[in-house]
Amino acid sequence: MKFSIIAFLLQATAFTTLTAAYPIKADDVNCRSGPGTSYTVKKSYAKGKDISITCQTAGESIKGNNIWDKTSDGCYVSDYYVQTGTDGYVTKKCSSSGGGSGGGSSSIPGPVKDDYPYKSSCGGTDPWLYFKCQCTSFVAWRINKRLGVKFHNQYKGHHWGNANSWNDAAKASGVTVNNTPKPGCIAQTDAGSAGHVAWVTAVGDKTVTVEEYNYATVEGYGKRTVPKGNFRYIHIKV
Structure with a gap:
């Protein structure tokens, strides 16, 4: 009986390990220091490579999917390239401090969007002594x-x-x-x-x-x- 319990626990552990690993579904997928293509490439995964996801977070949208997976290697890969079986989250969300860094601050380089404050008031000089909208x-x-x-x-x-x-x-x-x-x-x-x-x-x-x-x-x-x-x-x- 004791042997059977140990064997069962080993099988359960193996099953858990297998279900936590997901294959990469494209060639040479980059794993980066943060959840976006502006972050430093830490390593690359070959197609079919099984990766373990420790947590997931929102980041740059890749082909409509903005989820990024933090791997057991400590870097981030776009969930679009990971075969998890769903477009949603499959594990816990990363803590706010776990987003990595592309240049020492989460604001660098920042979101890609037109957030320039003078876009509706071109003309005249800005606070930095340049002409607005230039x-x-x-x-x-x-x-x-x-x-x-x-x-x-x-x-x-x-x-x-x-x-x-x-x-x-x-x-x-x-x-x-x-x-x-x-x-x-x-x-x-x-x-x-x-x-x-x-x-x-x-x-x-x-x-x-x-x-x-x-x-x-x-x-x-x-x-x-x-x-x-x-x-x-x-x-x-x-």
Whole structure:
């Protein structure tokens, strides 16, 4: 009888372990430091790999599914790529402190949406001494709001001016400028009559996704994904 009880418990434990593991249903699925594609890739899973989910949380929507699964490896994978048998939650929700970090703060790079405060009142100057609804005003606002840096047109004693002078002003201010984008840094180019700056929201293997103002839409918001080489990158905080 004692042997039968032990055997039953072992079988129950094995069953529990098996039901807690779910297969990956796509090739080379990235597991990231947080619930979104802007977070650092920690590892990748092959198709068919069984993963154990410790908790689930809401994050960036992937093909209509905003659930992200925290694996036993301590990273997050989109639930869209995990064969759980449902589009809903299959285990407990992660604690508020378990969402990972893409750049030291949950606000970096932040949600991808047009939350610029002056979109309905273009014209005149903003609190950072830029013209409202221009690319420079939008990025200056993002730097203040999401990076928590008190940035303005005379940051660190240097005149940043038009977008085509931001890289030189950054270097003069001791701010890193390079060819390596990170979510929450500034994309900058000298192209055009006054150059252009944008907010980096996600980074791929060869591409970068930016949010911007006054590019494809005059004095309006836009988002696009382009080759990394289209810009240089200003790292005010990240």
